[in-house]
Amino acid sequence: MDGLANSDAGKSELGADRTGAQPVWDETGTRPAAPTCPAGLIGGAAYAGASGPPLMLIEGLKRAFRPGERAAVDGVTLDVYEGELLALLGPSGCGKTTTLRMIGGFEQPDAGSIRMRGTDITALPPEKRGIGFVFQDYALFPHLDVFENIRFGLHKQPRKQAEARVREMLELVGLSDLARRKPHELSGGQQQRVALARTLAPAPQLVLLDEPFSNLDAAMRVETRQEVRALLKAAGSAGILVTHDQEEALALADRIVVMEAGKVRQIGTPSEIYRNPVSSFVASFIGRSNIVSGTAEGLGAETPFGRVELSRAVNGAVDLAVRPEQILLEPHAEGEAEVIGREYRGHDQLYWVKKGERRLLVISGPAEQIEIGARVNLRVCDCVVPINADQAGLIRR
Ligand code: ADP
Numbered sequence: 001m002d003g004l005a006n007s008d009a010g011k012s013e014l015g016a017d018r019t020g021a022q023p024v025w026d027e028t029g030t031r032p033a034a035p036t037c038p039a040g041l042i043g044g045a046a047y048a049g050a051s052g053p054p055l056m057l058i059e060g061l062k063r064a065f066r067p068g069e070r071a072a073v074d075g076v077t078l079d080v081y082e083g084e085l086l087a088l089l090g091p092s093g094c095g096k097t098t099t100l101r102m103i104g105g106f107e108q109p110d111a112g113s114i115r116m117r118g119t120d121i122t123a124l125p126p127e128k129r130g131i132g133f134v135f136q137d138y139a140l141f142p143h144l145d146v147f148e149n150i151r152f153g154l155h156k157q158p159r160k161q162a163e164a165r166v167r168e169m170l171e172l173v174g175l176s177d178l179a180r181r182k183p184h185e186l187s188g189g190q191q192q193r194v195a196l197a198r199t200l201a202p203a204p205q206l207v208l209l210d211e212p213f214s215n216l217d218a219a220m221r222v223e224t225r226q227e228v229r230a231l232l233k234a235a236g237s238a239g240i241l242v243t244h245d246q247e248e249a250l251a252l253a254d255r256i257v258v259m260e261a262g263k264v265r266q267i268g269t270p271s272e273i274y275r276n277p278v279s280s281f282v283a284s285f286i287g288r289s290n291i292v293s294g295t296a297e298g299l300g301a302e303t304p305f306g307r308v309e310l311s312r313a314v315n316g317a318v319d320l321a322v323r324p325e326q327i328l329l330e331p332h333a334e335g336e337a338e339v340i341g342r343e344y345r346g347h348d349q350l351y352w353v354k355k356g357e358r359r360l361l362v363i364s365g366p367a368e369q370i371e372i373g374a375r376v377n378l379r380v381c382d383c384v385v386p387i388n389a390d391q392a393g394l395i396r397r
């Protein structure tokens, strides 16, 4: 049903090769990170809004739950900058929650290190890390009202000071009028704002959020995610948000860490990840892609679509990720392909077309309607991304 031609998601082991090419930074923490890896490849660039070295640097994090089995988290290396919102994105079971739990101190890694502003915190208990955690089910106290729930995280502060901070947080999340309500008297979105306010109240440097929108319905999710982003930015806390929802990661994050099978496959801004995926896994997991093979020479390649332009220069046999919206359908009585399926979606239309033995997915505008069974020619109307190419532009098959 997904119409992907010959996507070999998960086959690429290139991510493992590239985990060595990560940003490096000065041990003293005084020099901003210098990206050592060209943008678009696994390490991507540092966060564009970074004003110094990373707030947190995680290197080679590993955790296997059973001896001899494949590690749930297998050498994760990433960095998070002050004020940045980072999304950990990947399919269910790829190790996102385990990574987050190790960052929070709820799970001990078998190997690797976690440093915060240059200090190794790998062995510190959760409460000594200055990190807040928003739980998936919010974990609000049902018998306490909104005010007391938020105050809970400030129990070590003098009463007056804590109460002033609670009022400040209530204002930040827009719940001042509901301070005396109990959690069951609030909507899902409001409960989540209380949970976030409680986490943000002690001013953590970093907030961890595990699938924070999974308890909300689709419409609330869209509304709430921008609110959560705005609240973190307003509070000045960095955030690491775990999600399996690519749309959520694209819409929310400053940078996305794409994970698969315990490994980091690519790190980059939403547009880098979408426009320049490094492997068929990333190209097919984030958005949809038609994976086609071709023969490249510099910035051009011969493909089943004829000659296409490439987004970066490579040579030899290549796999290319062609996005459905990059293909134009031109009805023609003797066209090279046949329309075999169509789905009208209001704002656009999905077409499945068959060219030889290959099925391709095409997205086009809502106006023109091509009937099933019609012949069409295919034209690629944009630069296409070579995938599974290494940094030197050489292709591994
Ligand atoms: P994600 O959050 O990406 O869905 P998880 O980090 O929860 O993935 O899990 C990664 C893998 O580790 C899965 O195969 C899961 O079954 C396994 N796992 C997670 N927690 C435990 C645990 N406490 N004991 C044994 N296996 C676990």
Ligand code: MG
Binding pocket: 096, 097, 098, 242
């Ligand atoms: Mg999880």
